[in-house]
Amino acid sequence: MTNDENEAVDAFERLGLTSYEAKVFIALHRLGSGTARDVASVTDVPRSQVYSVAESLEDRGLLEVQQASPIRYRPVSLEEAQQTLEERFDRERERAFDYVGSVRKEATTEETQEDIWTVRSRERVDDRVVDLLSQATGKIVIGTRLPELFTESIERTLEEQAAAGVSVLTVSRNDEIWERIDAIDGVEIETPPAYREGDQRSGRIVIVDDDGILLSVIDDDGSETAIWSSGSLFASVLIQLIEASDAMRGGSE
Numbered sequence: 001m002t003n004d005e006n007e008a009v010d011a012f013e014r015l016g017l018t019s020y021e022a023k024v025f026i027a028l029h030r031l032g033s034g035t036a037r038d039v040a041s042v043t044d045v046p047r048s049q050v051y052s053v054a055e056s057l058e059d060r061g062l063l064e065v066q067q068a069s070p071i072r073y074r075p076v077s078l079e080e081a082q083q084t085l086e087e088r089f090d091r092e093r094e095r096a097f098d099y100v101g102s103v104r105k106e107a108t109t110e111e112t113q114e115d116i117w118t119v120r121s122r123e124r125v126d127d128r129v130v131d132l133l134s135q136a137t138g139k140i141v142i143g144t145r146l147p148e149l150f151t152e153s154i155e156r157t158l159e160e161q162a163a164a165g166v167s168v169l170t171v172s173r174n175d176e177i178w179e180r181i182d183a184i185d186g187v188e189i190e191t192p193p194a195y196r197e198g199d200q201r202s203g204r205i206v207i208v209d210d211d212g213i214l215l216s217v218i219d220d221d222g223s224e225t226a227i228w229s230s231g232s233l234f235a236s237v238l239i240q241l242i243e244a245s246d247a248m249r250g251g252s253e
Contacts, residue, residue, distance in 0.1 A: 015085050016092070017060075020045050020053045025062055025075060033066075033074040060084065116234055122224045125216055126151055129206055132230060133157045136166050136208045143171030143192060144204035149216075149224075150177050155184070162186030171205075211236050 005026065012022035027043040028034060036054070040047035054073050057063045061084045066072040075081070119128050130153050133140060140161060144150055150172075162168045163186065170181050170189040181189040203216030203224050213235045216226035229235040 016088060018053075018056075020049060021057055021060075021062075024050060024053045025057060025081075028063060028073055028075040029078070033072055035070045035072055037070070039073070060088075115232065116227055116229045119216075119226045119228060120223070122149075125203070125214075125224050125226045126153065128226065128228055129154055129204065129214060130157050132206055132208050132212050132214055132228065133161060135212065135230070136161055138166060138209050139207075140166055140168045141171065141207040142169075142204065143206075144177070145172060145174055145202065146204075146218075147174055147176040147180075149204050150180065155180060158187055159184045205242075207239050207242070210239055213239055 008026060009019060009022040012025065013019060017025070023043045023045050024039055027039045027045075030042060031038055036047050036050035039045065039050045039054075045053060051071075054063060054065070058065055061076065062081050063073050063075045066074065076084070119125050129142075133142070133154065134157055140158065142154070142158070158168050158170070162184065168187045170177065170187060171192050172178065172181075172189065173191050178189055181187050201217050203218050203226065204214070205216075206212075206214040206228075208230070211232070212228075212230035214226050214228035216224050218224055229238075
């Protein structure tokens with residue numbers, strides 16, 4: 001087979017066909033129609049295997065059988081085959097994700113409450129921050145020294161949460177972030193304690209409702225790594241420690 005045909009067979013396999021099914025289907029389109037002998041003459045599928053493979057392709061709706069002597073096979077049109085495979089893919093996708101969704105719902109909170117997760121890459125941290133902010137019902141505290149970490153989606157989520165009555169506090173000493181926060185109704189901003197001025201590795205901190213937290217750092221190559229936890233004893237204790245530390249340092253200055 002040529003490289004192009006090998007790639008086509010591989011593609012059909014990814015769509016759910018076996019290697020033999022893909023080869024017979026391609027061979028029949030090359031022939032237009034043919035017997036098992038004809039198919040075996042233009043592909044490496046043994047003649048003895050062509051019958052069962054053709055029967056499987058017929059069950060899939062990808063070829064038609066003419067009850068002659070010998071039996072002849074004819075592939076359905078490319079348009080019909082494409083639609084058949086697309087519908088099959090959609091059904092299998094729905095079946096798979098419906099099952100995963102049902103399993104996810106059945107998971108007990110006891111198993112997941114104490115989980116601490118790690119997120120790597122700025123885009124994924126962005127997504128997790130927005131998700132945490134969206135879950136807030138009472139309070140949000142978010143801090144960063146870098147304006148590029150204060151994305152438009154985060155800014156928009158803070159605005160929506162403030163409009164919904166959630167208390168939103170931003171902590172930063174960056175002038176650009178201050179200007180952007182000033183334009184949002186209901187969102188307060190404060191300068192962080194002076195003892196954090198020399199911090200060059202922190203990325204962002206998010207605290208949500210006293211039981212959700214995310215902390216990130218900037219790696220040497222500029223990438224971002226975060227840990228986060230929500231609805232867990234770990235998150236609650238860590239938030240209390242951070243708030244107590246700030247209160248004690250603020251009182252000593």
